[in-house]
Amino acid sequence: MSRVFSKSVKMLILTLASILVVSVSAATYYSLVMDPHVGIEGALIQFVAGDDSTNAGATGYSTDGTWVKFTSIKAYPNATLTYEEAINVSNTDSSNPHSVRFRPGSITNLNGSATSANFTKIAFVLIAQNGTVAISNFNYTGGGSWTPPSTTSYVPIPQSEEWTIRIETTATSGAMADVMVEIDIYIDVEE
Amino acid sequence: MTLSLLPEFFAFLGVDVFVAMSLLSCLLDDHFPKTLPYIFQAAAIGGYVHILISKEFLALFGDYMRFWYCVLYLAVALANVIAMNIYLALIKKQWVAAKVFSGAVVFPAVFVSAFFISNYATQFAEFNFFQLAMIVSALVLGLSVAVLVSPKFLKKQWKKEVRR
Numbered sequence: 001m002s003r004v005f006s007k008s009v010k011m012l013i014l015t016l017a018s019i020l021v022v023s024v025s026a027a028t029y030y031s032l033v034m035d036p037h038v039g040i041e042g043a044l045i046q047f048v049a050g051d052d053s054t055n056a057g058a059t060g061y062s063t064d065g066t067w068v069k070f071t072s073i074k075a076y077p078n079a080t081l082t083y084e085e086a087i088n089v090s091n092t093d094s095s096n097p098h099s100v101r102f103r104p105g106s107i108t109n110l111n112g113s114a115t116s117a118n119f120t121k122i123a124f125v126l127i128a129q130n131g132t133v134a135i136s137n138f139n140y141t142g143g144g145s146w147t148p149p150s151t152t153s154y155v156p157i158p159q160s161e162e163w164t165i166r167i168e169t170t171a172t173s174g175a176m177a178d179v180m181v182e183i184d185i186y187i188d189v190e191e
Numbered sequence: 192m193t194l195s196l197l198p199e200f201f202a203f204l205g206v207d208v209f210v211a212m213s214l215l216s217c218l219l220d221d222h223f224p225k226t227l228p229y230i231f232q233a234a235a236i237g238g239y240v241h242i243l244i245s246k247e248f249l250a251l252f253g254d255y256m257r258f259w260y261c262v263l264y265l266a267v268a269l270a271n272v273i274a275m276n277i278y279l280a281l282i283k284k285q286w287v288a289a290k291v292f293s294g295a296v297v298f299p300a301v302f303v304s305a306f307f308i309s310n311y312a313t314q315f316a317e318f319n320f321f322q323l324a325m326i327v328s329a330l331v332l333g334l335s336v337a338v339l340v341s342p343k344f345l346k347k348q349w350k351k352e353v354r355r
Binding site: 007010011014015017018021022024025026028029031032033 | 197199200202203206207210213214217218220228232235236238239242243245246249
């Protein structure tokens with residue numbers, strides 16, 4: 001009887017010790033497995049071609065859809081030139097909306113300090129799929145020096161929708177030909 | 192998303208083997224030395240320390256080194272299981288118990304370990320242990336069914352072989 005009791009106690013102690021050892025080992029292994037790592041996947045909001053992308057000289061967007069450069073945007077003196085679909089912005093996520101905003105980067109005069117005086121404005125407008133203007137106040141105003149716009153509020157793009165970026169340019173009356181300006185703007189995306 | 196195995200998994204498997212052996216040798220204390228469960232328990236704690244050290248020095252030890260010292264630990268654990276079987280068979284002369292032990296403990300432990308090692312190896316090379324295991328299992332199953340259905344047939348064949 002005492003032998004059975006002794007064996008039971010021994011077994012109980014070993015079982016408890018075993019549970020402890022296996023639990024802490026599993027927890028340590030789990031902490032190794034759950035180390036954070038970074039995976040690369042396609043951007044959810046991507047630039048895609050619009051009807052006027054070719055006229056605006058849009059390049060670069062076809063690789064990853066994460067950046068675009070316009071090489072042929074023009075401005076007419078005393079007139080407003082509009083590229084209705086300079087580039088489109090597509091929410092490739094089929095289940096969730098994602099918000100975007102415009103944020104100004106740098107602006108560089110490529111023909112000396114007089115360049116800004118030749119422009120009245122360069123505006124970027126975000127238009128929803130149903131034609132509603134979502135962001136309209138993102139204007140670079142010319143003159144003695146450039147007045148950049150403020151960062152806009154976030155606007156949600158519904159899932160699987162394709163919105164449009166419209167670019168409007170206006171040069172001053174009697175503006176010089178061949179003056180050029182380079183503008184960097186960012187489109188921030190809320191995941 | 193599937194999570195791939197880390198080399199420390201083999202050390203964890205070794206810990207499990209030692210813990211199971213500890214409890215088994217305690218249950219079968221008439222067949223094994225009395226101190227064996229405690230030795231196995233200590234070895235299991237050693238395995239935990241092994242994983243802990245591996246975690247702390249993760250950046251220092253490369254994948255290659257981590258794999259080999261973890262597999263070595265698992266190999267030691269399996270060697271102990273096999274040694275227990277040999278102890279039963281040769282020292283204690285308990286052939287029936289040794290046969291049962293090899294079928295119920297040694298074979299599953301070695302098989303499961305081989306499966307996980309091959310699973311880990313497929314991350315680096317195109318070798319699929321699973322297909323091989325399926326073929327071996329099918330053969331063993333076929334033979335077992337044959338023996339189960341007609342055990343006398345096997346005995347007759349065995350006697351014929353002996354007479355020749």
